[in-house]
Amino acid sequence: MKEYSQKKLKKNILKLSKQLSCNEVLSYSDIREKIDIDSRKLSKTIKTLHKEGYLTCKGRGKFKLEEERIEIIIFVYGSLKRGFDNNDMLKDAQYICKAETVKSFAMFEETSGSYPYLLKDKNKGYSKIKGELYKIYRKDILKKIDYFEGAPDYYKREKIKVKKNNKEIKLVETYFFTNTIIPKDQEPMTEWTKDNNYFLKAFEEHYKKSICG
Numbered sequence: 001m002k003e004y005s006q007k008k009l010k011k012n013i014l015k016l017s018k019q020l021s022c023n024e025v026l027s028y029s030d031i032r033e034k035i036d037i038d039s040r041k042l043s044k045t046i047k048t049l050h051k052e053g054y055l056t057c058k059g060r061g062k063f064k065l066e067e068e069r070i071e072i073i074i075f076v077y078g079s080l081k082r083g084f085d086n087n088d089m090l091k092d093a094q095y096i097c098k099a100e101t102v103k104s105f106a107m108f109e110e111t112s113g114s115y116p117y118l119l120k121d122k123n124k125g126y127s128k129i130k131g132e133l134y135k136i137y138r139k140d141i142l143k144k145i146d147y148f149e150g151a152p153d154y155y156k157r158e159k160i161k162v163k164k165n166n167k168e169i170k171l172v173e174t175y176f177f178t179n180t181i182i183p184k185d186q187e188p189m190t191e192w193t194k195d196n197n198y199f200l201k202a203f204e205e206h207y208k209k210s211i212c213g
Contacts, residue, residue, distance in 0.1 A: 074173050
């Protein structure tokens with residue numbers, strides 16, 4: 001059995017996939033006929049290629065070459081961040097790093113306290129917003145996040161500039177709330193933290209009561 005580096009194996013699988021039309025489905029057995037490779041390593045490489053948007057899964061052990069691979073970086077600032085309720089939606093995206101918006105924006109807490117929202121208000125009293133960057137390669141993930149955010153009806157995905165933790169400036173996309181009404185009873189925030197997370201706070205209070213009596 002021949003040894004392949006991860007990079008070379010990925011290249012060979014993609015080459016084999018491109019020999020077929022985009023409508024043809026490839027299986028693990030098809031690859032094993034052409035490439036003598038350990039099943040576990042093959043499975044791991046296929047999962048990586050799927051995560052990176054090169055292949056689309058079409059059932060157990062079957063996949064096909066993706067017709068249009070995307071590469072979009074999104075800036076998330078609320079419940080999609082690591083450690084929060086909805087971060088699992090980005091499990092197949094690539095986490096890059098923490099970042100901060102170059103311009104100042106208005107960020108407020110939603111009425112129920114379960115998530116924040118971002119407004120493009122030009123008031124000079126607002127601040128740069130802290131969040132995280134994720135790279136998305138697959139259309140189905142982006143579509144899922146758009147649906148979750150209610151885009152384009154409730155939120156609109158737009159390009160902004162952010163500064164990475166290494167000071168590099170990147171043009172990325174983020175979600176702005178389409179309602180531009182500024183809450184009069186709230187102070188704008190710069191970062192959504194676990195202290196702001198209503199569901200987490202409620203659970204912690206319940207937990208403390210249960211162990212303290």
